[in-house]
Amino acid sequence: MAALGYLQTGLIAAVPAATGLAALAASDITTRRFSLRTLGVASVLVGIGLLLDSGRASHWDRLVVALVVTALAATALTAAWLRTSGIAFGDVLLTTFAVAVPAWVSPRAAGVTVLVGVLAAFVMVIVRRMWPDDHSGGVAFAPALLTGWMVAMVVG
Numbered sequence: 001m002a003a004l005g006y007l008q009t010g011l012i013a014a015v016p017a018a019t020g021l022a023a024l025a026a027s028d029i030t031t032r033r034f035s036l037r038t039l040g041v042a043s044v045l046v047g048i049g050l051l052l053d054s055g056r057a058s059h060w061d062r063l064v065v066a067l068v069v070t071a072l073a074a075t076a077l078t079a080a081w082l083r084t085s086g087i088a089f090g091d092v093l094l095t096t097f098a099v100a101v102p103a104w105v106s107p108r109a110a111g112v113t114v115l116v117g118v119l120a121a122f123v124m125v126i127v128r129r130m131w132p133d134d135h136s137g138g139v140a141f142a143p144a145l146l147t148g149w150m151v152a153m154v155v156g
Contacts, residue, residue, distance in 0.1 A: 013049025017101040021146045028142035069103035069110050091141045098145045102152040109156025117148030
């Protein structure tokens, strides 16, 4: 994943973003939980990577756009979390993390990340309904977001 993100975008920040998302997705699939420490470390590394990418290419405007888009996503997701019972706060944190690098590429790429992630989660819900022997009621959202992130890095 990290190589895909870096090769498609040339962004240093894509490496910790992909690595972090992959680790969080693996944890989410197996335990339905993920480490906030892993998310925090990956977030710091992505932030440093975005600073380096912005400085290297002298694209400080892209960094500002990425910050604004990420903040808007966090605000919208937090509002949705407060109004519904179907969204876990971990999903809010995870989605906010997942859109940061695509938002640096373009706001459209951030939208693709979320849209494809939600569609992938919807497909997982449909598939789970076909096999009702599963014990848990929810779906792991991190793998769906990872799918959205990969699509955004390729087409973004």
